[in-house]
Amino acid sequence: MGDRGKVTIRQIFKLLLCLCFSPAVRVIPAFEAYSAKQVGWLAPIVAFFPVFILILTFNKLFIMYEGMSYTGIIYEILGRPIGNILLIIYAIGISILTALYIRYYAAKLSIALATTMHMELNIIVLLILVYLVLRYGLVILARMGEVIVVIINITFLILFILSINNIKLDNLMPISYRDIIPIGKAGYLIMGLWCYFTLLCFLGDRIKDKQNLKDAGIKYSIFLVISTIILSIMVIGSIGYSVAQRSAVPFFSAVKNISVFSIIERIEAVVVTQWIATDFILIAIFIYILLDILNEIFKTEDVRYLLKILLIFFYLFSLYIAFTIFEMQAFSFKLVTHLNLLLGFVIPILIYFIGSVKKAKQQ
Amino acid sequence: MTKFIIIIIIIYLIDLIDLIRSKRTKDIIILSIFTILISIFGVFYLSNPYRESFIGKVFSLLNIEY
Numbered sequence: 001m002g003d004r005g006k007v008t009i010r011q012i013f014k015l016l017l018c019l020c021f022s023p024a025v026r027v028i029p030a031f032e033a034y035s036a037k038q039v040g041w042l043a044p045i046v047a048f049f050p051v052f053i054l055i056l057t058f059n060k061l062f063i064m065y066e067g068m069s070y071t072g073i074i075y076e077i078l079g080r081p082i083g084n085i086l087l088i089i090y091a092i093g094i095s096i097l098t099a100l101y102i103r104y105y106a107a108k109l110s111i112a113l114a115t116t117m118h119m120e121l122n123i124i125v126l127l128i129l130v131y132l133v134l135r136y137g138l139v140i141l142a143r144m145g146e147v148i149v150v151i152i153n154i155t156f157l158i159l160f161i162l163s164i165n166n167i168k169l170d171n172l173m174p175i176s177y178r179d180i181i182p183i184g185k186a187g188y189l190i191m192g193l194w195c196y197f198t199l200l201c202f203l204g205d206r207i208k209d210k211q212n213l214k215d216a217g218i219k220y221s222i223f224l225v226i227s228t229i230i231l232s233i234m235v236i237g238s239i240g241y242s243v244a245q246r247s248a249v250p251f252f253s254a255v256k257n258i259s260v261f262s263i264i265e266r267i268e269a270v271v272v273t274q275w276i277a278t279d280f281i282l283i284a285i286f287i288y289i290l291l292d293i294l295n296e297i298f299k300t301e302d303v304r305y306l307l308k309i310l311l312i313f314f315y316l317f318s319l320y321i322a323f324t325i326f327e328m329q330a331f332s333f334k335l336v337t338h339l340n341l342l343l344g345f346v347i348p349i350l351i352y353f354i355g356s357v358k359k360a361k362q363q
Numbered sequence: 364m365t366k367f368i369i370i371i372i373i374i375y376l377i378d379l380i381d382l383i384r385s386k387r388t389k390d391i392i393i394l395s396i397f398t399i400l401i402s403i404f405g406v407f408y409l410s411n412p413y414r415e416s417f418i419g420k421v422f423s424l425l426n427i428e429y
Contacts, residue, residue: 300387312371316409320408323419
């Protein structure tokens with residue numbers, strides 16, 4: 001887009017943690033409980049290996065095509081016409097995801113907190129905030145992400161410690177070799193969310209220290225795996241897989257059960273704060289990436305003038321996308337995960353192979 | 364519907380004036396196309412907000428039951 005401020009690779013991974021948090025607390029425990037029942041909490045370990053492959057792929061791509069973003073790499077390898085088609089597909093995919101997450105955000109607020117408030121008003125407030133922040137560009141967004149990720153990690157750790165009393169080992173056991181395939185299925189679904197790393201690579205030319213991608217990537221993905229395992233243990237361990245797979249927001253149900261000596265109770269408002277903050281970052285960053293892609297497709301110097309009109313589109317599209325949260329959950333389970341994996345995992349790896357073959361032929 | 368059209372026109376004019384001042388013809392065309400497409404989508408949705416949802420349409424197109 002117009003602003004050319006640069007961010008560090010650490011900030012990019014902190015943004016990734018923010019992007020993964022909101023869908024993680026909403027769907028990961030439900031995914032795991034549905035696919036792998038009581039052993040679902042082991043699924044993040046399976047999802048780590050594809051993420052590791054993805055990080056290595058982008059590390060190689062950024063070394064091969066120095067100073068370029070993922071968009072530039074696509075054009076360099078596939079050429080402008082095919083590259084444009086692929087970028088339009090990415091733009092459509094990101095638009096659907098953005099509308100879906102805006103609607104999830106509004107629905108969650110209506111379920112958890114503002115039950116009497118109009119959903120449309122929740123969406124308008126969010127989109128105005130997104131507009132105000134996006135006018136200042138990526139650097140401000142990355143700094144906000146840095147602050148928010150520290151807050152959500154500390155509060156998440158406190159919530160986990162407070163819920164230890166409610167975690168029953170019976171809900172997390174037994175584990176047998178027969179669980180390998182269900183764990184793999186749950187891992188596949190988690191991987192669909194962690195593929196958002198690819199979307200952040202569209203900002204590749206705005207990253208200062210891409211040479212640290214591999215080291216930082218391994219460090220942050222291990223952190224992501226550990227925190228997701230903790231989240232899963234907390235949810236499946238305290239409410240059981242049967243409730244977790246049926247609940248619209250299982251993490252919220254697990255936090256509702258927290259009671260310390262009957263003094264600290266009803267602290268689910270903390271979860272709502274975390275959701276709002278991370279949903280805001282997720283939606284803002286997706287719209288920023290979408291504008292960045294449109295900028296490359298239209299080859300203009302700045303497309304920020306499209307921001308206001310796009311926000312109106314997302315307001316309407318988020319209302320049109322679904323009637324109920326169950327419809328959105330079915331969509332996430334049955335289509336969005338596969339779409340994420342295709343755009344976020346399969347295509348980058350294919351591009352890497354095509355790029356490697358091209359480079360080898362040139363030499 | 365009227366409110367929506369008025370809002371769209373105001374936003375379009377605000378951005379358009381900036382682009383005309385900086386003489387960015389290509390951007391004016393892009394903005395106009397986007398505004399027209401989003402206005403059509405807005406009129407389509409607002410004319411009947413209770414029509415089948417996007418997800419419902421995708422599922423029925425792909426024959427997926429939920």
